[in-house]
Amino acid sequence: MKHELGHYLSQTAKELQPSGIRKFFDLAASMEGVISLGVGEPDFTTPWSIREATILSLEQGYTSYTANAGLLELREEITNYLNTRFGVQYNPKNQVIVTIGASQGIDLAFRAILNQGDEVLIVEPAFVSYGPLVAIAGGTPVPVSTSPENGFKVTPEQIEAAITPKTKAILLCSPNNPTGSMLTKKDLIEIAKVIRKHDLLVVSDEIYAELSYDEEFCSVPALEGMYERTILINGFSKGFAMTGWRLGFLAGPEELVSVMLKIHQYTTMCAPHMLQHGAIEALRNTYDEVIAMRNSYRRRRNYVVQTLNQMGLDCHMPGGAFYVFPSIRATGLSSEQFAEELLMQEKVAVVPGHVFGESGEGYIRCSYATSMSQLQEALKRIQRFIESKGVQAKPQPQKVEVE
Structure with missing residues (x-):
C-alpha cells in the first residue's frame, strides 16, 4: 500500500509551479527535427x-574548497571589472560573494532581507524564478505589469502605485528577460527617486549587462543614493557564454553581504574551485570575444525583429539580452495554444508569454541565441504557421542587417 507523503511537504513548496520554460524545452528535446x-x-x-x-x-x-566567498583573486577581478565597466566600487574582501550562478545570488538576497509577508515588487513580464524565490523566502511577490506601448519599460508612476506599507524591495532586471527591454540611465534616475522616497531596497539582476546594443548600460548602484540600497547580481553565463559553469556573483553593502554569506556558508559552502580559475581568465583576457558575441547577437536581433514584423507579428525592438517578445494576438490563439501548435505543426519551440506573468499573455518569447541559418529556417516555419491562421504578411522596405 502506497504511503501518502504530501502532508509532510511545506505548503509553499507544494504550491510552487514547475517552470513553464522547462515544460516546452523538455517536450522539444523529445522530438526529432525541432529548432x-x-x-x-x-x-x-x-x-x-x-x-x-x-x-x-x-x-x-x-580541487579543494575555497573561502566561502570565493577565491580572493577572483573577487579582486570582479571588483576591477565592475569598477572599470560600470563605475561601481566594492571591497573584494567583504562586499562580494562568488555564487552558483546569478540565480543563487537572487535566492541569497531574498533570504537575507525578507521577513514573512514582506512584499517585493517584480516588474512583469519577468523571469519565471523571481516570484517563486520571493515566496520561498517568506515574502509576497507583487507584479507590476508593463506593456509594449512603453517598450515594456516600467515607469516611476507604476512603481509608486504598487507600493504599500509592506513593500520592502523591488527587483529590477535590465536588460530584461523575457522582453529584452532596457532601462536607460535617464529611466533609472527617475525610478531611483521613487525608490529613495519610499526607502526600498533594490535587487538588480544585471546578468545581461554585457548584451546591451544601442545605449550604454547603466548599473543601478552607480546612481546617486542607490549604492547603499542595492544588491547587485551578475555572472558569467550570458555575456561570457558560460551557462553550464553555474558561476555568478553578488555585490552590495557589507552589512547585507555579510548576512548573505552566512546563508551561503550553510547551503553551498563555495563555488567549485577549478571553475573559479576559469572565471579569472574570463575577466582578464576574453573581453574581445565578449564584444564579438555581442555584435553577432545584435545582427541577429535586427534580422529577427524586422522579419517578425514583416510577417505580421508586431514586435518591439529590444535594447538588450537575446530575446524578442512578439505579439501573437493576430492569430487569435492564446500564448500556450500558439506555442503548442507551432511545436507540433512546424517543430519550432518557443516559450508562451503567460509563464512570465499575466501581462505576458498574448506574446511568445523567442531566443535569437542560435545560428543565423537556424533562425532563418525557424522564421520560415513560423510564417508558414501564422499564414495557416490567416495572418497576412506586411512587406516593409527596410534592409535587414545579417551576418
Whole structure:
C-alpha cells in the first residue's frame, strides 16, 4: 500500500509551479527535427582560454574548497571589472560573494532581507524564478505589469502605485528577460527617486549587462543614493557564454553581504574551485570575444525583429539580452495554444508569454541565441504557421542587417 507523503511537504513548496520554460524545452528535446528558440543560452562555446585555464587548474590539483566567498583573486577581478565597466566600487574582501550562478545570488538576497509577508515588487513580464524565490523566502511577490506601448519599460508612476506599507524591495532586471527591454540611465534616475522616497531596497539582476546594443548600460548602484540600497547580481553565463559553469556573483553593502554569506556558508559552502580559475581568465583576457558575441547577437536581433514584423507579428525592438517578445494576438490563439501548435505543426519551440506573468499573455518569447541559418529556417516555419491562421504578411522596405 502506497504511503501518502504530501502532508509532510511545506505548503509553499507544494504550491510552487514547475517552470513553464522547462515544460516546452523538455517536450522539444523529445522530438526529432525541432529548432529550439526556447532556452536562453548562448550558442557559442565558452572561449577556449577559459576552458584551458580550468583544465590547467585541475592538472595542478585545485580541487579543494575555497573561502566561502570565493577565491580572493577572483573577487579582486570582479571588483576591477565592475569598477572599470560600470563605475561601481566594492571591497573584494567583504562586499562580494562568488555564487552558483546569478540565480543563487537572487535566492541569497531574498533570504537575507525578507521577513514573512514582506512584499517585493517584480516588474512583469519577468523571469519565471523571481516570484517563486520571493515566496520561498517568506515574502509576497507583487507584479507590476508593463506593456509594449512603453517598450515594456516600467515607469516611476507604476512603481509608486504598487507600493504599500509592506513593500520592502523591488527587483529590477535590465536588460530584461523575457522582453529584452532596457532601462536607460535617464529611466533609472527617475525610478531611483521613487525608490529613495519610499526607502526600498533594490535587487538588480544585471546578468545581461554585457548584451546591451544601442545605449550604454547603466548599473543601478552607480546612481546617486542607490549604492547603499542595492544588491547587485551578475555572472558569467550570458555575456561570457558560460551557462553550464553555474558561476555568478553578488555585490552590495557589507552589512547585507555579510548576512548573505552566512546563508551561503550553510547551503553551498563555495563555488567549485577549478571553475573559479576559469572565471579569472574570463575577466582578464576574453573581453574581445565578449564584444564579438555581442555584435553577432545584435545582427541577429535586427534580422529577427524586422522579419517578425514583416510577417505580421508586431514586435518591439529590444535594447538588450537575446530575446524578442512578439505579439501573437493576430492569430487569435492564446500564448500556450500558439506555442503548442507551432511545436507540433512546424517543430519550432518557443516559450508562451503567460509563464512570465499575466501581462505576458498574448506574446511568445523567442531566443535569437542560435545560428543565423537556424533562425532563418525557424522564421520560415513560423510564417508558414501564422499564414495557416490567416495572418497576412506586411512587406516593409527596410534592409535587414545579417551576418
